[in-house]
Every structure is written in C-alpha cells, then in structure tokens.
Amino acid sequence: MNTTYNRIAGTGLERLAALSDGLFAIAMTLIVLEIHVPSRHAIGSEKALWSALVALTPRIVTYLMSFLTLGIFWVGQQTQLNQFARTDRHLAWIHLAFLAAVATMPFSTGLLAEFTTFRTALLVYWVNVFFLGGILYASWVYAERAGLLKESASREVSAAIKRRILVAQTLYAIGAALCPINTYWSIGFIVLVQLNYAVAPRIPGLARLTS
C-alpha cells in the first residue's frame, strides 16, 4: 500500500514538473507578444522602420527583464522540485498558486511595457515578483515540515535555499523602493540584480547566496 502511494506521489511530482515547464514555456513566449510588430501602413521607408524598432526599446528591455525573472524562478522551482521526495495535495496547491503568479507575468510585463514611467505599473510588477518569491519560500517551509524532502536534502541545502529567496526578495524590494526617484532606476537596479543571478554568481559573498 505504501509502495503504491509513493509511486502515485512520485508520478504527481513528475506531472507537476511537466505542468510547470509547460506554463513557464508559454509565459516566456507570451511576454514577447507585447513587442508588437509596427504597422505596415504607417511606415514608408527603411529609416522609418528603423525608428519604429528603436522606439520599441523600452518593451525589449521589459521583455528581457521578465525573461530573466521567469528564468530565475524556473531555476528556483526546479531546484526545489529536485529536492522533493514526493508531493502531497497541499504542496501541489502551493505550486499551483506559484504557477498562477507565473501566468500573470505576461500581464505585469505588458503593463510595465505600456506604462514604463508609472510607479503604479512598477509596483504591480514588483508585487507579482514578491508573490513568486513568497510562495516559493512557503513551498520549501511546508515541504520541510511535512517531511516531503529527500533524505539527501541536508540542513545546509535548506538554509541556502531559504537564504537565497530572502536575499533576492530584499534586493527586489530595494529596486522597487527606488521608484519614487525614477522607475528607470528601479528597472535598471532589478535588471542588474537579475543579471548577477543569471550570469555572474562568482562574486565572493554573492556566490554563496545563489544555488
């Protein structure tokens, strides 16, 4: 009976991963749709097309920021799923809540692309990222308490995963807090933080915080 249960739970973990991969793939593709192809009727020359493409820069930057965000959280969720021995109903629903926040990223991205200079848009974006981090933190805490982790998931691993989320969320909050000065400062700061997570986790002190 126990063996059966574990097998069922294990399969559930695989399907949770499959659903997540699918949802991330779609969100990563949909955010590009906010970069609209310029209308043919308004453009009569190569130069005009070039100007129209240059005018898309804020949207392209927003796209790259959101792709980095989704990439970071995809890696983060994957790291957790790899540490789970099995799942239960509650953990599945925590991850469905996480995916609900992933699915709203195209909206937040579109809002920020349309209203780049508006603090409200930036705060909505930040709230979305905050939910992503918060739910992922809750996922780990719950899985640890409910005994769903693999035996190989040591205390050090657990501490590292929790610290990573806390530090990243602190940095995102600092980025968001810069928006009264200027939303571009916020966006620039957040992109730098994300690039650090994605590209350069070798800086001493920072390296420890990334898994």
Add this chain to the structure above:
Amino acid sequence: MNTTYNRIAGTGLERLAALSDGLFAIAMTLIVLEIHVPSRHAIGSEKALWSALVALTPRIVTYLMSFLTLGIFWVGQQTQLNQFARTDRHLAWIHLAFLAAVATMPFSTGLLAEFTTFRTALLVYWVNVFFLGGILYASWVYAERAGLLKESASREVSAAIKRRILVAQTLYAIGAALCPINTYWSIGFIVLVQLNYAVAPRIPGLARLTS
C-alpha cells in the same frame, strides 16, 4: 503479443498525461489574457492608472476562479491517471473530450469576465464545469468496467473518487442555481467551494470528500 500491447498502452498513458499537462498549462495562461492591459492613450496620471486597475477587479476574480477550476480538475484528472494501469482507445477519447472542455475554459472565462452580471454567461460557465466533471466521472466508470485500473485501486479509492465528483458537481449546481438572485452570489459561492477544495480540506466531513 500481450506484453507488447501493454507496453504500447503504457506509453499512451504517458503521452495522454503529457498532452493534458500541456493543454492545462496553455488554458491556465490564456485565461489571464482576458485581463487586458489598459490603453496608454486613455490614461494620463498615476491615479487614472490605479482606477483602471481597480476596474479590472471582476476580471481578476474571474481569472482566479477559473485558475482554481482548472487546478481542481487538473488534480482530479491526475489522480485518475495515476490509478490507471493502462489506457485503450475509448479511454483516450474520453480524455480527449475532457481536454476539449478544458480548452473551452478560456472562452467561458472571457464570457463571464465580459458579462459578469448576465445569468446566461454564468450558465455557460457552469455548463462547461459540468462537462468537465461529467466526463471525468464517465472516465472513471469506463476505466473500472474495462479493467484498466491498477490492482492497487481498491473499492474505497473508487468510491471516494466518484463521491468527490458527485459532491463537487452538486455544490457547483447549487452555486449556479443562485444566479436568479444575483450572479455575484453564484460566483462568490463557487469561489468559496473551490477554495475549500484547494486550501482547507481538513474540515470534518468535507475532508473525506476530497482525494
């Protein structure tokens, strides 16, 4: 020959799961697209943007309700697939019919988001949910009769799965029946039922009904 057949059928079960995960992932992402980013031209101040976002509340509630619906039925289908030892043509087509109903959720959600106060929109939404439950019920009954269940799927499991669908569908029907009073009552009732399934299945009496 028999061994070969089982292996083929087994692979079919995996691919049915993969197709389902993909389709659920897309439906879960597309329902967000009904939350349109406000148009840049109509909005000149932070306050106006804030008002425009507040005006999106019905759509956000509809989105959350549909995400919960899709999550509940994803968990429900997964529970069944985990109990199947193999599949056959008929079971595959029952699940394709189920997926056809999943694929129409973005339409029903969009309709309800656009016509929140219309009983017709709520009934269309309920019919969609009714199909989801009905087909899933048919799937289990067929799989049981055709001997496609794992040996570990006991009578108790079978009774629990069928009871869960019947109780949930009864609750959804009660929710829909409230619409002559007011569609907001219906939506509120359905969201409460769904939150119970997703978050709090520990209430005595209700706990038994959820798998």
Add this chain to the structure above:
Amino acid sequence: MNTTYNRIAGTGLERLAALSDGLFAIAMTLIVLEIHVPSRHAIGSEKALWSALVALTPRIVTYLMSFLTLGIFWVGQQTQLNQFARTDRHLAWIHLAFLAAVATMPFSTGLLAEFTTFRTALLVYWVNVFFLGGILYASWVYAERAGLLKESASREVSAAIKRRILVAQTLYAIGAALCPINTYWSIGFIVLVQLNYAVAPRIPGLARLTS
C-alpha cells in the same frame, strides 16, 4: 558506439513525442480562440447575449470538427511513435513536416469558421487534412524501409496502419467532393466520419480499419 547511438536516438524519440504533445496541445487550445466572446457594447439584455451565442454555432461546430481532427491525428501519430524503435534525422524531419501541418490547423479552422459557406475555405481545410494524412503515411513507409520499427511491429500492424490512413483519407476526400453541392454537406459528412473514428469503431468492417 552502437549502444550510444541507440540511446541518443531513443532520447530523440521521446523529445519528438514531447514536442508533438506540446504542439497538439497548443493547436487544440488556439482553435477555440476563433470562438470570439461577443462585444459587451453591442449587447444590452440576456436575450441579446443568448442570440449572440446562438450565432456562434458555426464556429462551435468548426471547433468541434477541428478538435476531432487533431484528436484523430494525435492518436494516429502516437500509434506510430509507439511502434518505432528509434528515429533518425529523416524521420524526425518527416514528423516536423507533420507538425507544420498541425500548426496550420488553427488557420484552416479560422478560415472555415469565417467563410463556412465558401468552397475555397473548405478545400483549404481539406488540403490541410490531406497533408496530415499524407505525411503520416510517408512516415510509416519510410520508417518501415529504414528499419526503424520495433521487432514487435508485425506485417499485420503495418498493413492495418497504412489501410487506416488510406480509408480515412478516402472518406475525407469524399466529404470534400460534396462541397459543390453545399459546404454544410461536406462538413456534416466529415464530422460523421470523425465521430465514427472517435466514438463508434465497433461497426463491423469499420472496426478493422481503426487501430
């Protein structure tokens, strides 16, 4: 060296299946997007909404027909993939061509939903279905000649798979040939053929033709 090659090829088969499942899932969801939610501004009463939904009937029928088409070809491709021991470059590209035809189904479906009474739209739809069947036939013939089938794939299996495609394509062609009379005859005939494949393959004589 040979062992390595087989392992690589095997993984390729899995990924081909994963790509196909993803693409089918998206196509199955996108065809629903042709059923547009009526515009809020034009509709002032429950009755008007009801009429607007009834007016969507041709689109709903087209959606169901396309879902059946995609379901049939998904089952058909799956049956083949299950019979392959491994894949090679050529087989992969044959299936990519198949997927290119799957990806155009939302276009063909949208065209037929918009121009239901136009023979041209019906012929485009039929050409799309013809490509699906033709490429799937080519896939099997190539795999057989290149020795990519499992040993368990007997001559009978091979004959049944080829016959099934030929019979189905003949029936589709008959359906398309009815369009000079009336496109509704064509659509009705094709839907009947498809329902037979999906629901009722127990009719003697027809049963043998479906896998």
Add this chain to the structure above:
Amino acid sequence: MNTTYNRIAGTGLERLAALSDGLFAIAMTLIVLEIHVPSRHAIGSEKALWSALVALTPRIVTYLMSFLTLGIFWVGQQTQLNQFARTDRHLAWIHLAFLAAVATMPFSTGLLAEFTTFRTALLVYWVNVFFLGGILYASWVYAERAGLLKESASREVSAAIKRRILVAQTLYAIGAALCPINTYWSIGFIVLVQLNYAVAPRIPGLARLTS
C-alpha cells in the same frame, strides 16, 4: 553527496529538455498566427477569397522559412542535449538565453512577413538566427570545457557539431549579405540552405556538415 548532485543535475537536463520542447512547440504555433484569416466583410465571392489567399503567399513563405529555422535549431539543440551527461547553472542559463532567442522568432517572423521588402526587417531576422547559432555554439564550447559531456562524445562528434554551426551561420550570413540586391534573393537563398539541411543532406561534402 556526489551521487545526489549528479541525480539533481540529471533531472535538470530532463526539465531543460521539457522547457525547450514546450517553448519550441509554442513558437512553432505562434508563427502561424501571422497568417491572418482574411476579414469576412471585405470578401463577397469565392474568387475574392482565392485572391485574398494568394495575397498571403509572402506570409506563408515566411512561415515555412521560420518553421524550418525552428526545426533546424530544435534538432541542433536536441543533438547537444543528448551529448550532455549533466548540466550546471551556467549551462542552464546559456540554454535559457537560447530559448529567449527562440521566443523572439515569432516577432522576427511577423516583422519580415509585414515588411518583406525591407532590408531592416531581414537584418533583424538574421540577427535573431545569428543569436540562435551563436548561443548554441557557446553552449557546446562551455559544456566541453566544463566537462559536462558524456564520455561517448568523441572529439569527432565535437568537431562535427562545431563545424555544422559555423558552416550554417556562414551560409545564413551570405544570405543576409544578398539583401542589398533584393530581400527576395536573401529569403530564397536562406530557404534553399534550410531545405538542404532538412531534406537533402546526402549531397557529398554537405552531408558531413550535418549531424
């Protein structure tokens, strides 16, 4: 500890493949959406519909070219992933960057479909393809240096993979360089190169360059 790490890394490779398959599947389907169904209101006869479909030819060619592009890079990425024994953070991010370039293909395709005769549109398209090839090249070089390849990945395999990318990118660059003459020459040349990769890698000399 080492065993655990390898298991985690191995799972990561599977999920990277799943994310990639999902993203390719979506990109392959979204590029079709640039082929818009003609508007019902503007068309009154079969002949007018036929003309409207003929007028879609540039978009259909663009679609086929992009599908070929995506197919070629899907096969290319798959070939690499099959040669990896495991992944690490850096390799995962290289492939996320690759996927970011895949996700922009619908935009580049839409731009070229809308501005077929504009050199700027063709250069944007080429830059996108150049990123795809460049990142895939970087992926292999990094994996080789970091010791992430399977033992079965011989020097010959490595040389072949790198040569394939370099030759293909050279041919794409030649195609792009033809655009001052005429963008149709560029598109025609690129389609021919792609068809060679997809269909006819038996031409002596060329066969060696394709994996």
